[in-house]
Amino acid sequence: MSSAGESTNLQRVLEAGFFSFSAEIGPPMNGSADHVRGKARKLRGFVDAANITDNQTAIVRMSSIAAGYIAQSEGVEAVVQMTCRDRNRIAIQSDLLGAYALGLRNVLALSGDHQSFGNHPGSKNVYDIDSIQLVKGLNDMIEKGVFMGGQKMKEPVSFFLGASANPFADPEELQLIRLEKKIRAGARFVQTQGIYDIDKFKAWMEKARMRGLHEKAFFLAGIVVNRSAKSIEMTALVPGMDIPERLIQRMRDAENKEDEGVSIALELIGELRGIEGVAGVHVMAIGWESVIPAIAERAGFLPRPSFDRQT
Amino acid sequence: MIVAEQKAIDEILRSVRDYDDIAVVSCGSCVTVCMAGGEKEAAGMASIIKLAAMEEGRNVNVRTANPVRQCDMEFFDSPEFGEDGVAGASCVLSLGCGAGVQFMAERYPDKAVIPALNTTFLGVNRDLGYWTEMCQGCGNCILEKTGGVCPVARCGKSHFNGPCGGSSKGRCEIDPDIDCAWQMIYDRLKRIGQLHRLYEINEARDWSASRDGGPRSHKRDDVTADRGAGDE
Numbered sequence: 033m034s035s036a037g038e039s040t041n042l043q044r045v046l047e048a049g050f051f052s053f054s055a056e057i058g059p060p061m062n063g064s065a066d067h068v069r070g071k072a073r074k075l076r077g078f079v080d081a082a083n084i085t086d087n088q089t090a091i092v093r094m095s096s097i098a099a100g101y102i103a104q105s106e107g108v109e110a111v112v113q114m115t116c117r118d119r120n121r122i123a124i125q126s127d128l129l130g131a132y133a134l135g136l137r138n139v140l141a142l143s144g145d146h147q148s149f150g151n152h153p154g155s156k157n158v159y160d161i162d163s164i165q166l167v168k169g170l171n172d173m174i175e176k177g178v179f180m181g182g183q184k185m186k187e188p189v190s191f192f193l194g195a196s197a198n199p200f201a202d203p204e205e206l207q208l209i210r211l212e213k214k215i216r217a218g219a220r221f222v223q224t225q226g227i228y229d230i231d232k233f234k235a236w237m238e239k240a241r242m243r244g245l246h247e248k249a250f251f252l253a254g255i256v257v258n259r260s261a262k263s264i265e266m267t268a269l270v271p272g273m274d275i276p277e278r279l280i281q282r283m284r285d286a287e288n289k290e291d292e293g294v295s296i297a298l299e300l301i302g303e304l305r306g307i308e309g310v311a312g313v314h315v316m317a318i319g320w321e322s323v324i325p326a327i328a329e330r331a332g333f334l335p336r337p338s339f340d341r342q343t
Numbered sequence: 344m345i346v347a348e349q350k351a352i353d354e355i356l357r358s359v360r361d362y363d364d365i366a367v368v369s370c371g372s373c374v375t376v377c378m379a380g381g382e383k384e385a386a387g388m389a390s391i392i393k394l395a396a397m398e399e400g401r402n403v404n405v406r407t408a409n410p411v412r413q414c415d416m417e418f419f420d421s422p423e424f425g426e427d428g429v430a431g432a433s434c435v436l437s438l439g440c441g442a443g444v445q446f447m448a449e450r451y452p453d454k455a456v457i458p459a460l461n462t463t464f465l466g467v468n469r470d471l472g473y474w475t476e477m478c479q480g481c482g483n484c485i486l487e488k489t490g491g492v493c494p495v496a497r498c499g500k501s502h503f504n505g506p507c508g509g510s511s512k513g514r515c516e517i518d519p520d521i522d523c524a525w526q527m528i529y530d531r532l533k534r535i536g537q538l539h540r541l542y543e544i545n546e547a548r549d550w551s552a553s554r555d556g557g558p559r560s561h562k563r564d565d566v567t568a569d570r571g572a573g574d575e
Contacts, residue, residue: 116500117500121547143500143502143507143508144500145509145516146499146500146509146516146517148517148518157500159500159501159502160547160550161547161548162500162501162502162503162504163502163504163507164503164504164505164544164545165503165504165544165545165546165547165548168544168546168547169547180547196508197508198508198509201506201507201508201509201510201511202506202510202511202512202513202523202526203506203510203525203526203529203530205529206505206506206525206526206529206541207505207506207508207510209505209541209542210504210505210506210541212542213504213505213542213544216544217544225508271508271509271511271516272508272509272510272511272516
């Protein structure tokens, strides 16, 4: 079975050697298509793709596939996030067949935040499969044309498949082994946790390079943009985040918090661009999508590369 | 062992309030060891029920029975289960685990059977009064691959290929009091020189041997055959 299929925009940008710039759209806690459209319109033309989060922090929101479809109808290519928390392998495959039918071709496979963090802490989690098994299963669908249950698919599907990595989680060696497994399982791009501690990230990236991982997958470095002292303090509480105290203090001391948040993000992006093996940045400005164009411009990312696409 | 803890006393008293002859049945196995449903706890429970009834001006008869196990038919015919014992009561308050409670309901099909415990997990006794979960009875043990630490029961996300991104300084993202199972697996495998196991991709698992395959049972023909031979 061939993996042929039209490349996604994000894939083309990366494969052509451009430094990618992507952002994030958090779907609303309601069914408003206009809400998603509004967010997508702010990003159109400024990003190569936007991640559509899948009930992030286990808070119920519009489905990432539905919101991704709306975003694409507004001209912003979607990266559908798919977690293992809420769906078993039957539901995951079914939903992704639906996503494919709707023209959504980038998938980011994730474990998902534990439900105890969200607004339904009494819910059951699924974890029928973990994120590596998800990558492996989807890659088998793409490369071998088989379902996770082994049955042959009549028509193949094709996705540009990604996985996540947290350079700040423990144990470091095992996290790297796990990343290596994700890439071996079929992840073509890797999106990292939000980076604040650039020295720690540099050291981690060097270890990833020593394993040759940067040659097997595109590394998209994650950046979180904060607009207030409270926002960076809250971010610091997210499991797996590692923020140097001096950056938190800078936000506390700043007269104009929003400007300071953008300055910090731009400084980090500047550093990340110089690190071997970093193929792009992924900016997470949840609830503050309107800042993305300014960051794209001030970081010198504009105009974004465009390709003739047949749709 | 099966670990359980006693329900809040108010909940238990509410559940038995409609009955005037109550059999409080302990269990001599796991729940005795974890100090939730043994003979001592049953005696205490009987006193509390009597006292609470007295305070409300109700006359309640409370009997106790202390079988070796509630989960084994072998003990169903013991004298304390007869008319002078549990069979004469109007309801059964079982201090057994969920299996014991259900077997009491089978033993006494015409009586209400009420649980006094919440059955929590298969675990170990780490310290006086401290138990932790170790096993989920998933029916397909892989502990030889994971250094003797179970990722199904002890990883909050039952991951099979390493920790999630929430593992920090040996702790789980759910609660800093919980150890990260994969940190423990890593430490153990490192110590016994088997880190190579972590490079294997453990593929999607067949859960049909666990509860997902439907309620489970075992039948051992060899044991049944032995019984037949013994009868002859």
